[in-house]
Amino acid sequence: MSKIKNIYAREILASGGAPSLEVTVTLESGSIGEASVSYGASAGSKEATVLLDGDKARYGGKGMLNAINNINTTIKSALVGMEAVEQRVIDNKMIEIDGTINKAVLGGNAMLGVSLAVCRAQADEEKMPLYKYLRKVYGIGEIGWKLPKPMIVMIEGGKHADETTDLQEFMVGAMGNKTASENVRMEMEIYDALKKILKAEKLSTNVGNEGAFAPNGIASNEKPMEYLVAAITNAGYIPGVDAGVGIDAAASEFYNEETKKYELKLEGKELTSEELIAYYKPWIEKYPIATMEDMLSEFDWDNWPKMVEAINGKFPLIADDLTVTNVKLWAKAIEIKAATAILIKLNQAGTLTETMDCCLLANEHNLLSMPSHRGGGETNDTFLVDLAVAVNSAYIKVGPTRGERVCKYNRLMRIEEELRNEQ
Numbered sequence: 266m267s268k269i270k271n272i273y274a275r276e277i278l279a280s281g282g283a284p285s286l287e288v289t290v291t292l293e294s295g296s297i298g299e300a301s302v303s304y305g306a307s308a309g310s311k312e313a314t315v316l317l318d319g320d321k322a323r324y325g326g327k328g329m330l331n332a333i334n335n336i337n338t339t340i341k342s343a344l345v346g347m348e349a350v351e352q353r354v355i356d357n358k359m360i361e362i363d364g365t366i367n368k369a370v371l372g373g374n375a376m377l378g379v380s381l382a383v384c385r386a387q388a389d390e391e392k393m394p395l396y397k398y399l400r401k402v403y404g405i406g407e408i409g410w411k412l413p414k415p416m417i418v419m420i421e422g423g424k425h426a427d428e429t430t431d432l433q434e435f436m437v438g439a440m441g442n443k444t445a446s447e448n449v450r451m452e453m454e455i456y457d458a459l460k461k462i463l464k465a466e467k468l469s470t471n472v473g474n475e476g477a478f479a480p481n482g483i484a485s486n487e488k489p490m491e492y493l494v495a496a497i498t499n500a501g502y503i504p505g506v507d508a509g510v511g512i513d514a515a516a517s518e519f520y521n522e523e524t525k526k527y528e529l530k531l532e533g534k535e536l537t538s539e540e541l542i543a544y545y546k547p548w549i550e551k552y553p554i555a556t557m558e559d560m561l562s563e564f565d566w567d568n569w570p571k572m573v574e575a576i577n578g579k580f581p582l583i584a585d586d587l588t589v590t591n592v593k594l595w596a597k598a599i600e601i602k603a604a605t606a607i608l609i610k611l612n613q614a615g616t617l618t619e620t621m622d623c624c625l626l627a628n629e630h631n632l633l634s635m636p637s638h639r640g641g642g643e644t645n646d647t648f649l650v651d652l653a654v655a656v657n658s659a660y661i662k663v664g665p666t667r668g669e670r671v672c673k674y675n676r677l678m679r680i681e682e683e684l685r686n687e688q
């Protein structure tokens with residue numbers, strides 16, 4: 266056991282070129298933990314607040330000095346002297362001090378940075394790899410190790426790439442029983458095959474926010490799925506057996522709350538919820554789909570169960586903006602059968618404990634959880650990988666290129682090697 270001795274935060278840069286923050290927690294024993302936080306480009310409205318300075322003279326208002334100041338003063342004075350092993354108590358303490366439903370006072374970014382750094386400091390104290398310490402501190406018993414499969418964003422549009430497609434992400438999810446490193450290799454071979462297909466189609470192979478291809482001139486919202494199936498085949502794998510297609514529509518971004526219609530600009534369509542579900546329906550039969558995510562808006566709760574019915578158990582429907590890693594919203598989604606899986610983003614929740622509670626609730630109900638990177642500002646922190654390993658998540662969703670993405674896959678392969686060497 267060791268008490269928190271010091272907490273220190275600093276401003277760093279995230280992948281989009283705007284600031285984020287990094288926290289160092291030091292324990293009385295000398296153990297140290299560091300963590301940085303990411304944030305989204307197409308964030309859900311109920312996510313924990315990313316507290317920004319709003320001072321237009323610095324980074325166009327996107328500085329994080331206020332959040333950093335909250336860490337270095339209020340949070341530090343409240344937490345110094347607490348036992349670092351008491352993760353849940355520490356997170357609850359910050360929630361209590363903040364006192365708002367969306368972490369608007371201290372900032373979810375400030376709270377999360379501290380929460381994660383405390384956890385790493387205690388893992389260091391106990392000389393345990395983070396994924397093992399996470400199991401210990403949250404009382405996850407012996408459930409074996411089942412490493413998450415990569416769900417890699419291959420083509421991106423929407424808010425991530427100047428709306429080249431209305432739907433935000435087209436992914437490839439590994440299927441079958443390969444090892445993590447074999448899955449990574451397969452996915453990157455598929456990515457390479459996709460590059461050749463796009464080139465042959467005279468489409469650009471420049472990449473968007475998440476390191477996926479983001480070409481202008483894609484003919485329809487369906488076309489990327491054809492490309493992905495062809496890429497899986499061309500790389501020498503079997504669609505639907507070795508790898509399937511994942512779609513994140515991020516539909517809140519093209520939903521008009523006033524007209525209650527979905528605006529598919531690429532195809533000049535305005536669809537009601539029922540019409541949008543009917544628009545998706547042929548894809549469910551036609552493509553080897555692994556998962557679908559946010560196919561309807563976060564403001565369209567009533568229609569989500571109809572989408573679950575349309576999928577009819579063929580694959581999971583993942584909630585992202587709908588549930589924003591909030592255990593109450595996730596419990597509601599499970600209860601009314603609005604979704605059958607949850608995307609996990611640490612900064613949506615704003616503390617580690619609240620994030621873990623969402624994963625554990627998914628496990629209780631035998632539902633899939635998928636820890637994810639962020640499209641706006643991602644950092645080199647790999648916490649989400651250890652988290653996914655700790656709770657046996659089925660997938661991690663991370664982009665294929667750019668250092669802040671590939672570090673996650675490198676961490677996954679390293680964990681696999683560590684676990685293999687133990688046997």
Ligand code: PGA
Pocket residue numbers: 304305306307308309433513515585608637638639640641
């Ligand atoms: P974001 O989007 O991180 O940019 O909000 C990613 C997603 O919707 O999954």
Ligand code: ZN
Pocket residue numbers: 513515558559585586608
């Ligand atoms: Zn999403």
